[in-house]
Amino acid sequence: MNAEPLLPACCSALDAHWPLPATLPDTVLLSTRFDPSRLLGDDFARAAIEPPPSIQRSVAKRQAEFLAGRLCARAALQQLEGISTVPAIGEDRAPVWPAHITGSITHGTGRAAAIVARKRHWRGLGMDLENLLDTERAERLAGEILTPPELQRMAAGPRDQVALWVTMTFSVKESLFKALYPIVRQRFYFEHAEVLEWTPEGAVRLRLLTDLSSEWRSGTELDAQFGMQDGQLLSLVSIPA
Structure with a gap:
């Protein structure tokens, strides 16, 4: 019987704690x-x-x-x-x-x-980890990451949520790409999806703004989730089978 590989000095023991609001079975x-x-x-x-x-x-x-x-x-x-x-x-x-x-x-x-x-059980999984932006940097980057409707929603909300809003939007779009790219085999970018709504508890609703395949068309909506830990935001897009 082979011995388990040793844990490298640079890494901590692996942690099975679920860090997001909704656990995924299987x-x-x-x-x-x-x-x-x-x-x-x-x-x-x-x-x-x-x-x-x-x-x-x-x-x-x-x-x-x-x-x-x-x-x-x-x-x-x-x-x-x-x-x-x-x-x-x-x-x-x-x-x-x-x-x-x-x-x-x-x-x-x-x-x-x-x-x-x-x-x-799951057709696609996409997960992304980002450091929470500070408010000034989030405001500078917003125009590169957010669609015009997303920018309007950000402007209508409180300024103390701008950093979370921009970081979360960036992260869930990265997760969306990771989840969908292996299925559609077509690259897409920040302007090709938008966050429709989100809650402070970590639920997110996304919509595609471009056709990626005969199945994944503009207007298709998907769910995502995110959680915060030690100044970092972890997001996940999960596509059921």
């Missing part, structure tokens, strides 16, 4: 904290994860976040399916999951997470 979500300053030269070998050439050439921060994300993904697959698989990086830079699995990996400052499920 999924596994794991996260870890990582510290690039503690990355050691043998951490990839210690964890039994082979870094692709692009990661080998990267700075310590990129190496640590890749390692942390893949640790979460492998452990989540092990818990879900009993398989020890590390998702490779595809030509489109997205993780390559087993054919019957959908999943998503994300990382932010010092934190990484992965979520997986069988496709018979």
